Amino acid sequence: MTDWLQIHRGTAPLVVSFPHTGTEIPAKVAAQVVSPWLARKDADWWIEQLYDFAPSLGATTVRTAVSRTVIDVNRDPSGASLYPGQATTELCPTTTFDGEPLYRAGGPDAAEIERRRVEYFDPYHAALRGELDRLLALHGKVVLYEAHSIRSVIPRLFEGELPNFNIGANAGRSCARELTAAVEAACDASPFNRVTNGRFKGGWTTRHYGQPGQGVHAIQMELACRGYMDEPPGPPSPDNWPTPYEAARASAMRAALIDVLNACLDFAKQ
Numbered sequence: 660m661t662d663w664l665q666i667h668r669g670t671a672p673l674v675v676s677f678p679h680t681g682t683e684i685p686a687k688v689a690a691q692v693v694s695p696w697l698a699r700k701d702a703d704w705w706i707e708q709l710y711d712f713a714p715s716l717g718a719t720t721v722r723t724a725v726s727r728t729v730i731d732v733n734r735d736p737s738g739a740s741l742y743p744g745q746a747t748t749e750l751c752p753t754t755t756f757d758g759e760p761l762y763r764a765g766g767p768d769a770a771e772i773e774r775r776r777v778e779y780f781d782p783y784h785a786a787l788r789g790e791l792d793r794l795l796a797l798h799g800k801v802v803l804y805e806a807h808s809i810r811s812v813i814p815r816l817f818e819g820e821l822p823n824f825n826i827g828a829n830a831g832r833s834c835a836r837e838l839t840a841a842v843e844a845a846c847d848a849s850p851f852n853r854v855t856n857g858r859f860k861g862g863w864t865t866r867h868y869g870q871p872g873q874g875v876h877a878i879q880m881e882l883a884c885r886g887y888m889d890e891p892p893g894p895p896s897p898d899n900w901p902t903p904y905e906a907a908r909a910s911a912m913r914a915a916l917i918d919v920l921n922a923c924l925d926f927a928k929q
Contacts, residue, residue: 671717824853833869
């Protein structure tokens with residue numbers, strides 16, 4: 660196992676994937692980007708801390724410590740867009756969510772993208788597939804939960820303010836309806852608002868692994884950051900983003916997420 664690929668193995672029928680919490684940028688890439696802050700700006704900030712209770716539930720966790728700017732392990736490795744006709748970022752992003760260029764002189768060429776895919780993307784997904792297969796052999800059914808977050812207001816990507824909970828089930832194809840309903844019920848019992856299969860329907864990982872007929876039920880949760888951390892009132896800058904993780908601020912969201920993961924476990928054990 661490499662230092663950047665972090666796996667905790669549990670025995671419950673639940674895998675929690677953290678594809679975008681990483682902030683590490685290898686020196687070769689760091690030398691090419693506009694700034695380290697810009698290259699880390701769109702990380703899923705503090706999500707691994709928000710969900711640090713998951714191992715106590717028996718869940719397996721898989722996390723990359725490498726920044727999504729290096730390679731986004733939740734994008735189609737073929738380069739196909741997950742949201743045709745809508746703004747998004749690539750397998751090796753060349754812009755931020757706000758459209759700012761990440762590289763001083765263009766982006767990585769095809770050979771560099773392939774190098775990063777082999778070094779980072781392939782091992783991440785080999786680990787994810789291995790953990791899913793291990794738990795399938797134990798239980799016959801397993802839930803893959805994709806843990807994400809994003810700033811609440813990004814006009815280039817969506818209109819208005821994003822709901823707190825954004826559930827993605829690939830329009831009902833990546834998991835049984837009963838799992839989606841259980842996660843929705845846990846969200847609706849909280850003080851936060853939610854939408855299902857809205858702007859975020861699930862990334863490549865949810866769509867690729869979600870095969871209910873084969874026992875893998877995949878669901879994505881995209882959290883609006885304001886539910887667990889302060890967001891600046893205007894555009895983020897190196898002076899105001901990211902804000903620190905504060906346990907007191909995050910406590911209500913964390914309580915709701917404990918209910919969400921328990922709902923996933925209850926479904927998987929049925």
